[in-house]
Amino acid sequence: MSTVTTVITSYPPTADLLEARLSVSFTYYLNMLERIPGGLIILRYIRSSYKNDPIRSVLELILFLFAVHYFLSSKRKENKSDLVKFSGREVDELNEEWQPAPIVEPVGPLEHWRLNEYHVKGHSGSHVEIEQKPELGTVVNLSSLDFLDLSGDSRMKAAAMDVISNAGVGSCGPPNFYGTQDVHVRLEEDLTRFLDAENAILYGQDFVVAGSVIPAFLKRGDLAVVDSGVNVALQKALVVSRCDIEWYDHNDMEHLEQILEELDPILSKKKPLKRRFIITEGLFSYSGALLDLPKMVELKNKYKYRLFIDESLSIGTLGDTGRGVCEHFGIPRSEVAITIGSLATTFASSGGFCVGVAPMVQHQRINSYAYVFSASLPPYSSKVASEAIKIITESVDASGKSKLIKSLHQKVAHSYSKLQKKFANSQYFEVVSDGNGPIIHLALKPAFRASLDLPDYYGNTVLLTTGKPSRKLNQFSEEYNLECYILQQIVDNVLGAYRAWINREKIVYEQESLPVQNPRLWFHVNNGVLVAELDAAIGALFDVSNKVCSRLRSPNDLTKLREELMRA
Amino acid sequence: MSTLIPNAPPDNRSDEAKIELEYGSLQSPEFLYVSKHPAGQPLPTPVDDEPPYYVNVATLLSFLFLIIIGHIRDFFGKIFKPYDYADLIEKDGYAPWYDGFENFYVRRLKTRLDDCFARPTHGVPGRYINCFLRQRAPQLKYTYNGESTKCLNLSSYNYLGFAQSHGVCTDYALKTVEKYGTSACSPRSAAGTLDKHKECEQVIADFVGKEDSLIVSQGYGTNASVFALMVDSQCLVLSDSLNHASIRFGIRLSGAVVKPFEHNDMRILEKIIRNEIAQGQPRTHRPWKKIIIAVEGLYSMEGNLVNLPEIVALKDKYKCYLFLDEAHSIGAMGPNGRGVCDFFLVDPKKIDIMMGTFTKSFGATGGYIAADKWIIDRLRISYFNSHFGESVPPAVLGQIISSLSVIKGTMNPGEGQERLQRIAFNSRYLRLGLKRLGFIVYGADDSPVIPLLLYLPAKMPAISRKLYAKKIAVVVVGYPATPITTSRVRLCVSSALTKDDLDYVLEQFSEVGDELFMKYRKDAPRMKLEDVLKTNAEDCKRPGFV
The missing domain is CATH 3.40.640.10 (Type I PLP-dependent aspartate aminotransferase-like (Major domain))
Structure with missing residues (x-):
């Protein structure tokens, strides 16, 4: 408080001098203004405003400067205080030192099996030939979304x-x-x-x-x-x-x-x-x-x-x-x-x-x-x-039902009840979908998963709890990968031994923003497949799933499976 | 007269006549050119001519009037004609579908020139395009009398003229449908991968000079989903300010930090890179995980080429990655049609991710990503578009494989070469002609995209209607797709056009340009139409024409 008073009391006489100097240059610039077109009007305005109230002129000048500054400054300005000041050499050094991560995560040995996908040779209808397995001849396609089998019509x-x-x-x-x-x-x-x-x-x-x-x-x-x-x-x-x-x-x-x-x-x-x-x-x-x-x-x-x-x-x-x-x-x-x-x-x-x-x-x-x-x-x-x-x-008949759709519905209902009956006593798998859709979902039973120490769900809950996406993608999960691999073995064996090609859920785990459920086997019912073929595939699925899962008795077996993947 | 868009009227013309209408035959071997950038020379910065300043003022005034009158009309319209504004008003406790502000330009500008957009067509969008005749009726409706008219086509993305209903490619596509059906239906990872997909991917990888590639059923979707695989919020994407919406959408979806840089400005880009590497991520100052530079080969609204040699040097120097979108340049640029790398003689291995589409040059649809095998392997596993989106349908595969084979010369040798040299000649011919007539034209000399500047928004419907009446179909673009002062006509040149077609275009443009006062170019001498037509074929082959 005392310092403020001293400043004011010792108001120097130089202030007068300064004012005189300023007014000289001020009038000089005002005269300059006269020469530009329209300058006279501005001049008259400044003069009259200065006469009435000099303080107002100063305020207006400040406002004007602020407006100019505002319009000239960039729109996307960063918080300057957040930036670190570096010398040119430091920037060079930092640039030299910086090592980027690879552009995408390379496919590791544990994921390598996922690259082996089956390709259809020729038309992808209800019955297909598989390029990698020519010895199988024609197999039943239970993986297609072409449920009514129209693509070859x-x-x-x-x-x-x-x-x-x-x-x-x-x-x-x-x-x-x-x-x-x-x-x-x-x-x-x-x-x-x-x-x-x-x-x-x-x-x-x-x-x-x-x-x-x-x-x-x-x-x-x-x-x-x-x-x-x-x-x-x-x-x-x-x-x-x-x-x-x-x-x-x-x-x-x-x-x-x-x-x-x-x-x-x-x-x-x-x-x-x-x-x-x-x-x-x-x-x-x-x-x-x-x-x-x-x-x-x-x-x-x-x-x-x-x-x-x-x-x-x-x-x-x-x-x-x-x-x-x-x-x-x-x-x-x-x-x-x-x-x-x-x-x-x-x-x-x-x-x-x-x-x-x-x-x-x-x-x-x-x-x-x-x-x-x-x-x-x-x-x-x-x-x-x-x-x-x-x-x-x-194809809508007198009862108002489309024959094609009706036939699909019958096949879905048949497969669903058959699968449920078959897997009712299974130790390993259960039917988890409700039987309405043409894709029937099967997943490992909770008790079996618990015996292998597999988690209840995978992924993260960030989006669910905050409404904002996670800052990072999901990290590669070994357990999720292994569980998928078990399902893939079932798919492979059903195809190899019984010539039926079922599907497994293929989500991109890393990109999921919501918690991820345990992976599932998908049984796509297709209208072009005969009921007998569906029955055979269901029987095959049951046998193969028992065979594959019976090898897994404890978490140790999962470790063995992991080593198997590493070697391959 | 009906308000429904009619079906295509029967066409009884002979096959020969149809072929000629889809792809005009070459008139003289003189009308060919090989597009190539002289190695080692810097890319000349295209000079964007400035219009007289009163044009700019008039443009801004036009928009000012439009905005003021628009608001006045909105204000009174909501009072006196509430029925017309029903969509903007809350109803039964439901918010309107969109608010008035979002919709302002659509309501006040686009409705006035609605007839210049989405003209319904039928048949092949080749050398000529068939547009249905329509009459404007109230409430943005139209009436049709069932007839159509054929217009010279400067609007479709048909650079190499592969949009055809006859020829080797169409035959091949038909055969593919016969064998593989109408669709592969499922996503790639279910039963959607055919042997044809693998064949097609190999053909593309070979064509662009990469180890492997992945094809996607839509070009927009390719970009929209690819960035999420490469970057997350700890990575930085430097994106050219004129990048296509799909790239911007893809980056937004990935959650990465994005810094746009001034279009094609290498000095600013270098400054940003150096600064960003030093500063690191905002607030934490941790180093960026990676930095990706996203650019396009040929910018579709400007006709500019990327400064590839310099950008590759920058990226190598600072260890950044380069994403190159060749949607418009693949097929259309370079002596072998292999895009900007071919044009600039840059080794494709230098580019980390090459993306492109099949819509523009190959008469098909969809997109691809080409890269080293280990990158594509990751994409095959984690690219969610191929796990949830449909796979490329067989007919499109057929069209891609056959058109690439034609370009390479393995199918119908000679045809591909002619197409490439015709697009190069046609592009230069039309561009030089328009420039000499006094129009302001943006872009690189060899670019098949020719934006012709109109500035004033009112000239968009004027020129579109006038040319349409003279049976030339063009695309007009204005704010908000371009900066507010630079409304333009965008011409897409095609190999399918003959020199006579181009002369006709020049004639009509000259006439309309005089009528609408659009020849804004002031710093170069203007030439008379006759002189232009006489000298153009020779002069357009000279490097660095003005």
């Missing part, structure tokens, strides 16, 4: 060839720039009709649809309430959209209701209204479970959320005529705000689509990345998908 082929010989293969342009052809529009109309929606939009690949549609409607500040068992496409889409995320337990409607109830008072205060969605799958690709749609619709209407359903696996497989979960439960499609699906599964074509109300689809045509910045679907693929819809709907 002669009508489908004729449709493809007809378009290719009129319009070539590629569309050579994005849909907004001359890439929209008559066949695309026809398919959009067909999908709209088939799914009883207002409008449809096509994408060039099924995997990108979720990642493009979700960020188009969910931005920062919007809310997504999401099932915690969704697939990686949806996980990534949510991370990219930067919306707020709330998770509910996988397919647990009570938990969902609890969360919606808790959120309700908070949301009702927010103005303006933010967009809110419930995001889930129709037929979950990871668990094989079926969405409880009636309860879901009731909840979403009560709390006023829009419903987003990924129906990649359910459209074409569920419902009497293959119209997905809505038809399965007898609920109108209008209850689902956004439906996305794939054209590359039962429709045996390529690409993906999204259906819903017209303004929603229209918005995507300009604001959805994968639609705007990518070439449109090849015209022949559109025609093929239209043909598939035609084949499915044409």
Whole structure:
């Protein structure tokens, strides 16, 4: 306090001198200003303002300088205090010393077995030849997503060839720039009709649809309430959209209701209204479970959320005529705000689509990345998908059921009950899916897994607890890798000894943001496979699984398995 | 008259006539050129001509008016015509699908020129493209009378003219459908890998000069998922400021720290690299795990080429990795069509990840990633797009394999060579012609992408409609896809076009350019159309033309 007073009391006479000096240069610059066009007006303004209130002029000058500084400084400025000052030599040294990690993690000896994939020789239908195993001849394909076995159908082929010989293969342009052809529009109309929606939009690949549609409607500040068992496409889409995320337990409607109830008072205060969605799958690709749609619709209407359903696996497989979960439960499609699906599964074509109300689809045509910045679907693929819809709907009989779908449903039901019966007394495996979907999931029994010291679940819970993705990818997990390897041995042996090719779950463990369940065997039921062949495959699966698993009695056996992998 | 887009009308023309309409035959061996960068010489920085300054002022004023009037219309529209704004207003407790701000340019600018976008077509997008005739009706609807008109095609990505319904490639694609069916359906890791996939991957790896490759069913999807495999939040990606949306999306998805650098500015790039390595990660100052430089070979909105020799030198010096997106350059650049590496005589081994698409030059669809075998091995295991996305369908595989074989000369020898030399000639011919007529054109001399600058937003619909009336199909692009002052027409040249076609384009552009006052180029002498047409074929082959 005392120092301040001294400063003021010892106010030097030099201040006057300084002021005089300043006013001289000030007038000089003012005179300069006179010479530029329009300068006179500014000058008059400064003069009059100075006369009335000199302090105001100073304030205005400071404000002006601040404005100039503000406009000139870069927009993405870092926190300067965070930067370390280095001399040129230090920077050189640091640059010299820096050693980057390899661009991708090299495949280690423990993972090497995963590179041995089977390739189909020729057409990938219900019965295939495998390039690596020519000695097997034709094997039964229980790994394909072409559940209705349409990809080799002669009508489908004729449709493809007809378009290719009129319009070539590629569309050579994005849909907004001359890439929209008559066949695309026809398919959009067909999908709209088939799914009883207002409008449809096509994408060039099924995997990108979720990642493009979700960020188009969910931005920062919007809310997504999401099932915690969704697939990686949806996980990534949510991370990219930067919306707020709330998770509910996988397919647990009570938990969902609890969360919606808790959120309700908070949301009702927010103005303006933010967009809110419930995001889930129709037929979950990871668990094989079926969405409880009636309860879901009731909840979403009560709390006023829009419903987003990924129906990649359910459209074409569920419902009497293959119209997905809505038809399965007898609920109108209008209850689902956004439906996305794939054209590359039962429709045996390529690409993906999204259906819903017209303004929603229209918005995507300009604001959805994968639609705007990518070439449109090849015209022949559109025609093929239209043909598939035609084949499915044409086979509808008097009872309103599509014969093709009915036959698939019968085969699924048959396989499911047969598998359940067979594995009821198995020590090692159990059927874990609910029998609705065409892919039947089998997993190691908890007791058996416990005896091998395998963990309950893998992966991390960061996204689940914080809503933000983990800073690091999942580290390679030896146990997960070994468990997958056990399943692969079963796949290999069923194929080698019984000529049936089943599938195992193949998720990219490192990229999963949610906790990862124990890996599963997937039994894809295909309409082109005979019931007798299904029965034989189920018997083979049971025998082989017993044989492979009986070798594993304790965690020690897993260590041996690990060594076996290291040697190979 | 119907509001539905009609089906393609029957086409009774003979096969010969169709072939000619899809791919015009070469008029003279003089109209060929080999595109190649003289080794050792620095890449000339393309001079972006500046328009007179009143054009810039007028452009900004246009946008100002647009914004002001737009807001006024919104304000009164919501009061007097609430029906038209139903999508922007809360309803029954549901938020609108999108807010008014997100949608402002669409509502106020794009609707005015809606007829210039998404013109429905049918048939092959080759030398000519067939557009359905339509009439604008209220509510952004159109009526169609079922007829179509064929327009000279400067809009499709068909650099080498492989968009054809006849010829060796189409025959091969048809045979593949016959044998392999309509789709491989499943993802690669389920039953979706065919022997044809392996064959195709080997063909591509050989073509681009890498050990191995992985093919993906969509180009956008290729980029959108690849970065998550290479980088996480402890890595840095230096991304060219004009990189394609798919690259930016892919980086965002990976969660890596991204620093954009000024387009093609090697000095700034070096400064950023040095500084970033020294500083390390923000806050913790731990060293970056890795740094990836992401660039494109040929920038699709600017027509600029990457400065590959310098960027390779930088990356070697500072131990960074290089991701090169050759979506537009593969096939279209280089004496052998092998992209920018071929053009600049840079060893492909120097580039860590080479990405490209099949949409632009090969008349197919999808993308690839080519790299060393150990990198591709990792991708085969961990690339989630091939575990969840569909695999490349058989017909597309057929088209890729056959078109690459044609380019290499193993199928129908001579044809590939002609296509490559025609695209090189056509690109230079059209570019020089437009420049000499007085238009401002961006990009490298050899680039088949020719952006012609319009500046004023109102000229976008004007030129698009005028040329459409003269049966030339072009693409117009404006804000927000380009910077606010540089609306443009983007011409994509194709081998399928003949010299007469290009002369016709020059004639029409000259006429429309005079009419719409678009010849902004001020620092070079302008030439008359007749003189341009007389001298162009010779002059465009000279290196470094103006």
